[in-house]
Amino acid sequence: MSNLFRRDPRAQWIARNRLHPLHVPEGLLVQRGPSGLLRKNVHTIGFIGPNGVKRIDRSGTADSYKQLSRQTAQSGKSAAQEEILLPLHKVAHPDFYILVVVDGVSGRLSSHDRDTLGSAHKLATQPALMEKSAIGAVVAVFFDAISEEKLDTAGIDRLVNFEGNEYQHYNPDQRCADVYRLVNQLNPKHILFPDSIHGGADLGRRLAAKLSTTVASNVWKVNNNQIVCRGSAGKTDIARPITNIMLVLEECCEPVSDTRHECAPLVIQNAPDLQSATLEQQRKHAPEHILESTRQQKIEDLGNVSVNPNDxxxxxxxxxxxxxxxxxxxxxxxxxxxxxxxxxxxxxxxxxxxxxxxxxxxxxxxxxxxxxxxxxxxxxxxxxxxxxxxxxxxxxxxxxxxxxxxxxxxxxxxxxxxxxxxxALLDLVHEQKSALKGNQKDDQKNKNATSDTSVLTPYQATPTNVLEAHHA
Structure with a gap:
């Protein structure tokens, strides 16, 4: 056998191509240096947590994320199929709460929501922002049904879910009243909203107006007792003291990735029936501005508008x-x-x-x-x-x-x-629509039925509606 050490052109090509799936796993391989000695790349050991601190697993019971990526690439399985058992972060008796009202578009956590939860986790665990013995918990607020499957890895300690028909359309007054009631119950130390167009920025400003307090918008950095906000269309940074209500930008903080959270449901106080109660009972249970928004809705939602999907x-x-x-x-x-x-x-x-x-x-x-x-x-x-x-x-x-x-x-x-x-798919859709149109007269009697695709325009029908009706 020859004593010459030959280069591997494929491995070198993978090392140069950062888009290759094996680029990161190949960096962990033990490589032979020019002198023939085996050398390890120590900079690739461990992973960076949400607080910016590198963590190394020395227990030998679990591999790092990059080592798992290499094992996944070699076995031909996707990274989503591999489960990593992360340590559980549990707060049994929190001393204070950090409230996060997520957008939750379609019942899922967006990347902006996860960044906001990462900021809340930082506020709840950073020693410089709290007392030495104080332990905080992150409370996430969802509106309508939740379809997200991995809430425990998002940094949620407590979960509040408001469900009902009133949350299926644009109703900011109702949502603001519910968050206002939750704030009075928990008295959170900070309230975070995603500064987005999906309702977080608007709801945060509405809540600040009801609480008669200030709100910090375009927040992209939280450092000790000071926050940094973007100004002049993102050209300047404005440093100011930390506030109770903050509208944080995307990528404001690393999302939680190195811990699991219990995501326990939080019991909230039942709202009084303000519609059937007398005026004196209403004034006893709720402030006047909440009663005004309950008695008189200022915004009427006319439903979704059918548009061309290509627009x-x-x-x-x-x-x-x-x-x-x-x-x-x-x-x-x-x-x-x-x-x-x-x-x-x-x-x-x-x-x-x-x-x-x-x-x-x-x-x-x-x-x-x-x-x-x-x-x-x-x-x-x-x-x-x-x-x-x-x-x-x-x-x-x-x-x-x-x-x-x-x-x-x-x-x-x-x-x-x-x-x-x-x-075949088009034939199935045409067949299903023809069958549904035949029963359209009977379906119109039940106005509460909303899952009928026969009353949907072609731009509103989805394969889920068609397949559910086909298997019914």
Missing amino acids: INLAEAGFILSGGNGITDWDQFHHAASLLGATEGASRVAVDDGFMPRVRQVGATGTWVTANVYVAVGISGAIQHMQGIAKCNKVIAINTDDSCDMVKRADLSAIGDSSAILA
Whole structure:
């Protein structure tokens, strides 16, 4: 056997390509130096926690995140299928509360919500912001139903969920009244809202007005007893003392990633029935401005407006039908997207070939999407495309290759010709709509039924409605 040590061109190419799935795991390999000695890269050991402190697991019972990534890459499984047992952060008797009112769009935690929860966890655990023996708990407030599955890894110690028909539409007065009642019960030390267009910024300002206190907006850094806010369209930083109500920006803090939390439901006081109570009883249980908003709603929600899905920004679309090199009939693809009410997307190959405009490209070189449902038709799954759909909730793949990366990533896969599968899907939708239209007269008698797709426009119908009605 030769004593010469030969270089591995593939390993060197992976080390240079930061987009390669094995780039980070390969960095952990023990490499042989120019002198022939084995050398370890000590800088890749451990992981950075949400407080910015590097942590190293020396117990030998659990691998680090990067070591797990390498094991996952070698076994061919996705990282989402691997479960890491994180230490449990439990607060039995908190001395104070940090209240976080999340946006919770579609019942899920966005990246902005997780960053806000990370800031709250920092306020609850940072020694410089509290007394030596004080222990704080993070309380997360959700409105409407929760569809998020991993709340324990988001940094939530206590959970409050307001459910009801009044939260299914735009009703800021009701939400502000509920948060106001919760604040009076818990007396939190700080109240955090995501400074976003999904209701957090508006609700935070409404609550500050009802509490007659100041609110800090565009907060992007919390340091001891001082906060830093963005000013002049993000060109300047404004330092000010910390306030009770803060509207924090995205990426204000690292989300919680190194601990699990008990996420225990918090018992809240029942709201008095202000509609049937007398005026004296109402004044006894609630302030006058809360009674005014309860008796007289200032905003009337007229419901959702039917729009063309292609007019929705690709980054904000909830249902995307994306086509790639496997599409042979683009007219059929456009018809399917229109009938299903999906926003059209495309792979880089389809855009380069001229089948779709550049604004429809999905991926790291196009648009990063966060759809609830992402249907990939004829897309094998390039690295940059897989990065662009990493935050999608459910991925459905239609492909002829059952071993491609998109099928491995997908939650549901259909193996076969894309034209035949789309044709069968269109036939199913037409058949279901015809059956539902025949029963439309009977369904109109029950005005409370909202799951009937026959009264939905083509832009409002979704595959979930059609499949649920098909299996009923």
